[in-house]
Every structure is written in structure tokens, then in C-alpha cells.
Amino acid sequence: MLNFLPASIIGAIAAFAIFFNTLFWCLLLYLVAVAKLLIPVPGWRARCTKAAIWLAEAWISGNSAWMWLTQRTEWRVYGLDGLRTDEWYLVISNHQSWVDIFVLQHVFNKRIPFLKFFLKQQLIWVPVIGLAWWALDFPFMKRYSREQVARRPELRGKDLETTRKACEKFKTTPVSVMNFLEGTRFTPAKHSRQQSPYQHLLKPKAGGIGFVLGAMGDQIDTMLDVTLIYPQGIPDAWNFLRGEVKEIDVVIEKRPIPPQFLNQDYQNNDDFREEFQAWVRDLWLGKDMLLDQELAAVAD
Numbered sequence: 001m002l003n004f005l006p007a008s009i010i011g012a013i014a015a016f017a018i019f020f021n022t023l024f025w026c027l028l029l030y031l032v033a034v035a036k037l038l039i040p041v042p043g044w045r046a047r048c049t050k051a052a053i054w055l056a057e058a059w060i061s062g063n064s065a066w067m068w069l070t071q072r073t074e075w076r077v078y079g080l081d082g083l084r085t086d087e088w089y090l091v092i093s094n095h096q097s098w099v100d101i102f103v104l105q106h107v108f109n110k111r112i113p114f115l116k117f118f119l120k121q122q123l124i125w126v127p128v129i130g131l132a133w134w135a136l137d138f139p140f141m142k143r144y145s146r147e148q149v150a151r152r153p154e155l156r157g158k159d160l161e162t163t164r165k166a167c168e169k170f171k172t173t174p175v176s177v178m179n180f181l182e183g184t185r186f187t188p189a190k191h192s193r194q195q196s197p198y199q200h201l202l203k204p205k206a207g208g209i210g211f212v213l214g215a216m217g218d219q220i221d222t223m224l225d226v227t228l229i230y231p232q233g234i235p236d237a238w239n240f241l242r243g244e245v246k247e248i249d250v251v252i253e254k255r256p257i258p259p260q261f262l263n264q265d266y267q268n269n270d271d272f273r274e275e276f277q278a279w280v281r282d283l284w285l286g287k288d289m290l291l292d293q294e295l296a297a298v299a300d
Contacts, residue, residue: 003072003243010070011242017066018241025059026132033135046169052135053114060109063102071243075107079224079252083111088174088219090209090257091115093226094201094287095180096234099245103228104178107250112224113174118212139167167216177220179208181280186234198284200291206280210266210273217262227251227287231298249294 002010029052036048067073089112093104108115114136121140124130133140181204184190196203213220229249239245261279264272 001068001072002070007242007244011238014066014070014241014243017070018063021059021062021066025055025062029055029132029135033131036135037131046173048135049137049169049173052137056114056136057109060105064106064109067102067106070241071245073243073245074247075250076248077107077250077252079250079254080107080111082254083108083224083252085110085113086174087112087222088170088216089113089176089222089224090212090220091176091178091224091226092181092209092283093178094186094228094291095182095184096186096228096230097240098185098237099230099235099240100180100185100228102240103248103250104226107252108176113176115176115178117178118208137169137173139170167219170216170219175219176224177212177216179212181205181209181284183208198288200295201284201288204280204284206273206277207266209280210261210264210276213257213262214264214266217264221257221259221262223255223257225253225255225283225287227253227290229291229294231295251290251294 002013005013032048032052032055036045036052039045091104091108091112093100104115116136116138119133119138119140124134124140126133182202183205184202186200186202190202194203227250229251230245231247231249232245235245258279261272261276264276266273266276
């Protein structure tokens with residue numbers, strides 16, 4: 001443990017560690033991506049995907065190692081019991097800081113299937129990263145706006161059909177689909193601008209997970225509702241690297257997803273969309289109350 005060193009030195013060590021850890025594993029991941037790209041055989045590509053996920057999990061383990069080496073953080077994690085690597089999960093969370101990604105990966109690594117995000121189809125062309133996402137079988141979504149559908153009725157349902165095809169590979173391979181419902185990190189300015197009805201949260205956006213459950217309702221019927229709490233205040237990435245985040249609370253609530261919300265057309269079914277949004281607002285109200293209770297207890 002190096003936490004006896006000055007914070008600036010700890011930050012430098014952590015920054016170098018994450019850089020070289022990322023560089024090492026990404027180089028290996030790109031080799032797998034190229035092998036997968038050059039040989040378009042389903043069985044071969046499935047093996048390449050498993051290899052890519054193993055490399056990504058090793059990268060996360062490397063991050064956990066430098067966190068252990070440089071940090072003196074007290075982790076309080078609740079709700080890990082009963083999680084499995086052979087089940088499908090929808091994972092939702094509040095979003096306060098870039099640190100959230102490190103926290104979620106550290107907590108869930110090798111306890112549930114590798115976390116994956118649904119991405120816009122255009123992002124596959126992002127240099128370097130797009131290839132890595134493709135190698136890891138991150139699903140790419142193609143969405144059409146209601147205005148586009150109105151102009152071209154033949155597009156109705158095409159976005160859902162495209163996403164379902166992208167998710168075909170997940171029918172036999174368990175996956176954890178991750179979504180930050182707020183769509184952006186919480187800040188007081190954003191909270192005020194939104195006039196959010198929640199004290200500690202921005203307004204949730206239900207469309208992303210509505211779309212996921214419409215495409216993958218045959219596989220995903222369980223939600224992991226995660227609440228991230230930083231008792232000392234929301235940190236930035238440099239605070240974290242410097243070892244200044246002394247406490248992190250992670251509350252995981254495993255919830256069954258109501259069957260009426262699976263395999264539905266979120267975009268074009270108005271009645272369903274209203275019911276689904278009400279359910280999400282209730283989830284968010286409960287999360288806001290939990291945050292209020294936990295932060296009030298710290299203040300006392």
C-alpha cells in the first residue's frame with residue numbers, strides 16, 4: 001500500500017498505472033479484434049468475443065490492483081449475494097462522476113457478465129475505440145425519430161428489428177446491459193436547469209431501457225438497481241487518482257422486471273410508454289429517498 005505518500009505522488013503513480021494497464025491490454029484486444037474481423041465465421045467470432053471479454057476483465061482486474069495499491073478507500077457494498085455470471089441482467093445506476101465507471105467495473109467484475117452499453121450505430125466508426133467495442137460485441141443501435149417514421153412509415157419498427165438482430169448473439173451468451181438513466185452526470189447546475197423533482201438526481205430517461213427490454217425481453221427479466229453514494233461529496237477523476245476518496249457506498253437491489261414491460265414497442269406504443277415511464281419515475285423516487293437517508297446519516 002502506497003497511501004502514505006503525498007497525494008500528488010499517489011495521483012501520478014495511479015495515472016501511470018492506468019495508462020500502462022490500458023495500453024497493454026488494449027494492444028492484445030486489438031489483435032483479437034483484427035482476427036475476428038478477418039475471419040467472418042460465426043464459431044470463430046464467438047471464440048474471439050470470449051477472448052476479448054477475458055482481456056477486458058483482466059484490464060478491470062489490473063485497475064482494481066492499482067486501486068488497492070494506491071487508495072485507502074473504505075468500500076461498503078450491499079447486495080452482491082445471489083449474483084451469477086450465467087444470468088442476463090439490466091443494470092441501472094445514478095451517475096455523478098467519471099469515477100462511477102471504475103466503481104461499477106470494480107464491484108461487478110467476474111460477479112456478473114461483463115457490463116456492456118448499447119451504442120449508437122455511428123460510434124462504430126470512432127477511431128480505435130469503435131473497433132474495441134465491436135470486438136467486445138457491444139450492441140450498436142440504429143434509431144429512427146418519430147419525425148422520420150412519420151415521413152417514411154415503412155421505417156416503423158425497423159430500429160427495434162435492427163437492435164434485435166444485433167442482440168441475437170446474446171441468446172446463448174449471458175450479458176449485463178448497463179444504462180445511466182439520467183443520461184449525463186449530475187451537477188447542481190444541470191439539476192437547477194432541469195427543475196428536477198428529485199433532490200439528489202436528474203430526471204430519468206426511460207427510452208434507453210425501454211428499447212433494451214423491447215429488443216431483449218426474451219433474455220433479460222432481472223434488473224440490478226444500483227445506487228452510488230459518495231459520503232464525502234461527489235469526486236472528480238483526479239480526486240480519485242490522488243487517493244482522496246475515503247468512502248464509497250454501493251447499494252445493489254435485485255428486482256424482477258414486470259412481465260408487461262418485456263418485448264414491447266416503446267417508441268410507437270403510447271399507452272405502454274406512459275406506463276413504463278411511470279414505473280421508472282417510481283424507481284427513481286425510491287433511489288432519491290435512499291440517497292437522502294444515507295447522506296443525512298453521514299451529516300449527523
